[in-house]
Amino acid sequence: MIRFLHTADWQIGKPFGGFDAEKRGELKGKRFETVGRLARLASERQCDAVLVAGDAFDDNTVSDREIRRTLEAMAAFAGPWVMLPGNHDAALSVSVWSRLRRLGLPGNVIVADAPEPILLAGGRMVVLPAPLVRRHEGADLTAWFDRAETPGAAIRVGLAHGSVANRLPEKAESGNPIADDRADRARLDYLALGDWHGFLEIAPRTFYSGTPEPDRYPANRPGHVAIVEIDAPGARPRVEAVAVAGFAWASRAVSLLGDAAELDDVLGAIERPGQTLVNVSLSGSLPLRGRVDLDDRLAFWGARFFDLRVNDAGLVDAPDEEDLDRIDVAGFVRTAIDRLRRKAADPADPERAAAALALRIAYVEHVRLAPAAPARPLAAPPATGSGGETGGTRSSAAQDAPATDAAASRPDGAAPDFSSAAPEPAPEDPGAGMAAPAGAG
Numbered sequence: 001m002i003r004f005l006h007t008a009d010w011q012i013g014k015p016f017g018g019f020d021a022e023k024r025g026e027l028k029g030k031r032f033e034t035v036g037r038l039a040r041l042a043s044e045r046q047c048d049a050v051l052v053a054g055d056a057f058d059d060n061t062v063s064d065r066e067i068r069r070t071l072e073a074m075a076a077f078a079g080p081w082v083m084l085p086g087n088h089d090a091a092l093s094v095s096v097w098s099r100l101r102r103l104g105l106p107g108n109v110i111v112a113d114a115p116e117p118i119l120l121a122g123g124r125m126v127v128l129p130a131p132l133v134r135r136h137e138g139a140d141l142t143a144w145f146d147r148a149e150t151p152g153a154a155i156r157v158g159l160a161h162g163s164v165a166n167r168l169p170e171k172a173e174s175g176n177p178i179a180d181d182r183a184d185r186a187r188l189d190y191l192a193l194g195d196w197h198g199f200l201e202i203a204p205r206t207f208y209s210g211t212p213e214p215d216r217y218p219a220n221r222p223g224h225v226a227i228v229e230i231d232a233p234g235a236r237p238r239v240e241a242v243a244v245a246g247f248a249w250a251s252r253a254v255s256l257l258g259d260a261a262e263l264d265d266v267l268g269a270i271e272r273p274g275q276t277l278v279n280v281s282l283s284g285s286l287p288l289r290g291r292v293d294l295d296d297r298l299a300f301w302g303a304r305f306f307d308l309r310v311n312d313a314g315l316v317d318a319p320d321e322e323d324l325d326r327i328d329v330a331g332f333v334r335t336a337i338d339r340l341r342r343k344a345a346d347p348a349d350p351e352r353a354a355a356a357l358a359l360r361i362a363y364v365e366h367v368r369l370a371p372a373a374p375a376r377p378l379a380a381p382p383a384t385g386s387g388g389e390t391g392g393t394r395s396s397a398a399q400d401a402p403a404t405d406a407a408a409s410r411p412d413g414a415a416p417d418f419s420s421a422a423p424e425p426a427p428e429d430p431g432a433g434m435a436a437p438a439g440a441g
Contacts, residue, residue, distance in 0.1 A: 054086020
């Protein structure tokens, strides 16, 4: 029997430009930890080899330090590593692979940058690689597998990076084609693929392992490696998806109708909040006092998650009589408030978005100045757009900026009590794994 670990799409050196410097550093560092985790897994499972199906590095300009840190993480598995150049780290004349050789290639690391068989496990297993020598290839580089001569007793494993024709749920971005019947035509016992970022079985002997460390909000099972066992040539492979991710990325849609409390139920159910990046899409309508409450809740949860992104473009303000009664004004100011309310309620009014925002500002300022209410400055106004939208996308960093330090908004400095109905977040477990949509990389 042969047992090996199939992985791909580490993308070491990914910049994570949409995050602040501190979070970028943590996200980049976690990828080295995950490589170390899968190396230990390969050792514990006594694998005969680790096959990396492309894009181990995010591009060919990663630093020497990042290359060295990757090799250090890989050292936990002493068996052979077969590293295939992918579309992000193609085998150019000067590439991360040529630099790796210059830095000193460990004896157990094989750079599969030539289309030729690689014998492993004392000749019981042969790997047929299809390395990319440029980012985009029009031809199917796995075609040579069909003609490859290998020992009759050896298990044949193909190793490729690209898009399997007619099989992926979404169009892969690399555009490097792979025939959907390649495993059959080339008499492969297993075809190990990279480029699609989620674990996916294409056919009984054809699998994408997906990325072991997610880098976007998932829809397709990222965060895994495949442990593959094959008893003999022609035998059906046994494939186990093993979760290895450090960070979890989660998307949630929450409809709020008059009350923001539903947010606590949804976010409170997410495990390991300190190791989770969350993207929340809000829809529905809230009175103005509900909007103030929502800002407090988002500040509360933003401090608990590693990162919290909020898209409230689908959430509209719906001021009611209670809201307007709290704006205790008379005369021409009240006349102006009533006019703003009419404009904000009219979908055909071109100034609807501005009117809704003005109402919200007026409400918060009057509540803030009211003697019975604790001082609370208005959160940064969301970007206004056309078509009556008053929402947009906000990150946890943006939510932390206003003094919705919910504790600071109370005279006693205590945390707000709005979350009492929410489940307590589960304790962090950075060693455990999880599962805009993740696609090809």
